[in-house]
Amino acid sequence: MFYYLCTMASDKRTHILSTAQKLFQEKGLGMVTMEDVARAAGMGKSSLYYYFKSKEEIFDAVLETEISEIILETMKRMSSRSGLLEKLMAFAAVKFEMARKRKSLYRAMEAGMDAVALSRYNELKKGVHLRYLEKEKVILQQLLIQAAGDRSIKTLHPKELDQAVMMFLSALRGMNREITLFGSAEQADELLPAFCRLFQRGLQ
Amino acid sequence: MFYYLCTMASDKRTHILSTAQKLFQEKGLGMVTMEDVARAAGMGKSSLYYYFKSKEEIFDAVLETEISEIILETMKRMSSRSGLLEKLMAFAAVKFEMARKRKSLYRAMEAGMDAVALSRYNELKKGVHLRYLEKEKVILQQLLIQAAGDRSIKTLHPKELDQAVMMFLSALRGMNREITLFGSAEQADELLPAFCRLFQRGLQ
DNA sequence: ATTTCGACCGAATTTGGTTTTTGGTCGAAT
DNA sequence: ATTCGACCAAAAACCAAATTCGGTCGAAAT
Structure with a gap:
């Protein structure tokens, strides 16, 4: 419980961001799908849309x-x-x-x-x-x-x-x-x- | 005869060139074919290759x-x-x-x-x-x-x-x-x- | 209440195979 | 010396079917 309270939304956001950054740099923006980002960040695609609009x-x-x-x-x-x-x-x-x-x-x-x-x-x-x-x-x-x-x-x-x-x-x-x-x-x-x-x- | 001697190769070249220039500016390089240039210059396509390599x-x-x-x-x-x-x-x-x-x-x-x-x-x-x-x-x-x-x-x-x-x-x-x-x-x-x-x- | 995700959608993209176009060549005609 | 019609291979345009992808939504999990 306490653990979860500590992993604030902003932490996840930055985690997703750094994951995406790595992928973009590796494969190029055009070659990275939301699915890729989600997988690499350890979550489902839909979850990304909880943190980012698009x-x-x-x-x-x-x-x-x-x-x-x-x-x-x-x-x-x-x-x-x-x-x-x-x-x-x-x-x-x-x-x-x-x-x-x-x-x-x-x-x-x-x-x-x-x-x-x-x-x-x-x-x-x-x-x-x-x-x-x-x-x-x-x-x-x-x-x-x-x-x-x-x-x-x-x-x-x-x-x-x-x-x-x-x-x-x-x-x-x-x-x-x-x-x-x-x-x-x-x-x-x-x-x-x-x-x-x-x-x-x-x-x- | 004399007439033909006067129309030197360089004249035709520049004629083709200015024709091509006009076409390129109008339609864009990608949209102009050699056929177009030839027609506009008043000659057959093959003839262009007598004056230009490509x-x-x-x-x-x-x-x-x-x-x-x-x-x-x-x-x-x-x-x-x-x-x-x-x-x-x-x-x-x-x-x-x-x-x-x-x-x-x-x-x-x-x-x-x-x-x-x-x-x-x-x-x-x-x-x-x-x-x-x-x-x-x-x-x-x-x-x-x-x-x-x-x-x-x-x-x-x-x-x-x-x-x-x-x-x-x-x-x-x-x-x-x-x-x-x-x-x-x-x-x-x-x-x-x-x-x-x-x-x-x-x-x- | 916050967070996750599977199922789903429409628009866009890829695919695979066909037809057309196009840059360029060549030999004959002039 | 100059022109051109016929021709070629390769690239491009096309097109329908199949697939992918960004994004939504409601239900479930925590």
């Missing part, structure tokens, strides 16, 4: 935890550095590593998805991307505001601040993309810091 | 001419501006406009392609992208070298030059991407110039 909700939640992990890692690494430039570089480095990891993850996930499922999935990814972007924005805004306070860079109006953040983020994304498509990891080690330096100088 | 070669050539057009437009617009910043902005503006246009073009082209055809087509696009990138690089390299000569920016070592060009290009690409996905055209009108300014200041 398959999409599960997948969404999995992506959400992955985002949180990345954001957490980013903040951790940045906090161990000091100075604007160092922190920018740390940010860029984590972002690059994570982009690499997640690329193979996504590729695996997309395996075995038809065109319809893929477009639906892309909608989902777009939503996730937006939420992720928002969190990244906040981190960078704080960083730049602090740097302006330290006189490391010039003072930025709210609009300028927003633009600067947007520039930095989308530029990084673009560079990551180009590098993973055509370049090498060593190239990233030079290009990303160089860009951070340029970015900082541009804001002085 | 359908892919035709498509490749079409993409190539499109790239040339964009590059030409870019150079034209840049030449009507003076000063590094102005030229950078012109470059960015053309790139953004063209990215918009070509996006709908690509989307149309991809219509009616199965997964296999799509992956083959993506390989092709990747190759085109690389060739395009090379031409863009040359333009920007020249621009930056000239700017360094004018003392508009600091002198750049070959490696730095390459990095700067790469940064600028992939950053632009990333910003275009982000804007077309989530932003507005007005946002581009502010963000792109702002980035050009930052880029220039970063190189001073």
Whole structure:
């Protein structure tokens, strides 16, 4: 009795989630059925619907935890550095590593998805991307505001601040993309810091 | 007799090419058959193979001419501006406009392609992208070298030059991407110039 | 009251076999 | 040198039947 009282709903939820995450990573989203998830989690299919409204909700939640992990890692690494430039570089480095990891993850996930499922999935990814972007924005805004306070860079109006953040983020994304498509990891080690330096100088 | 001597092979080639281009843009690559191209060009299907080795070669050539057009437009617009910043902005503006246009073009082209055809087509696009990138690089390299000569920016070592060009290009690409996905055209009108300014200041 | 699950449903997907289409070849005609 | 009709193999489109899968519901278990 006491035992059961302790296994709260949220525990089961996270258990299902981590199980699903493992399966998605192994076989791709398109290849994992609710039946699979249920079996792997040690319950019947119907039971899943007691904890989640739909398959999409599960997948969404999995992506959400992955985002949180990345954001957490980013903040951790940045906090161990000091100075604007160092922190920018740390940010860029984590972002690059994570982009690499997640690329193979996504590729695996997309395996075995038809065109319809893929477009639906892309909608989902777009939503996730937006939420992720928002969190990244906040981190960078704080960083730049602090740097302006330290006189490391010039003072930025709210609009300028927003633009600067947007520039930095989308530029990084673009560079990551180009590098993973055509370049090498060593190239990233030079290009990303160089860009951070340029970015900082541009804001002085 | 004389008439026939004047209609050189290259004329027919370009005629076929422009016909194919029109059809591709109208119906999408996947929906245009060699028969269609031949009919539209006023000849039998077999005759196409006298001028081109394969359908892919035709498509490749079409993409190539499109790239040339964009590059030409870019150079034209840049030449009507003076000063590094102005030229950078012109470059960015053309790139953004063209990215918009070509996006709908690509989307149309991809219509009616199965997964296999799509992956083959993506390989092709990747190759085109690389060739395009090379031409863009040359333009920007020249621009930056000239700017360094004018003392508009600091002198750049070959490696730095390459990095700067790469940064600028992939950053632009990333910003275009982000804007077309989530932003507005007005946002581009502010963000792109702002980035050009930052880029220039970063190189001073 | 909370949690689990078997039975069930409709929509979507796979399957397997057939017919059509399509990129590409070849030899004859011009 | 250029064009084209006839032809081929492979890919794609098609289609009906069988199957799978996400999701629901009410009854049972705890």
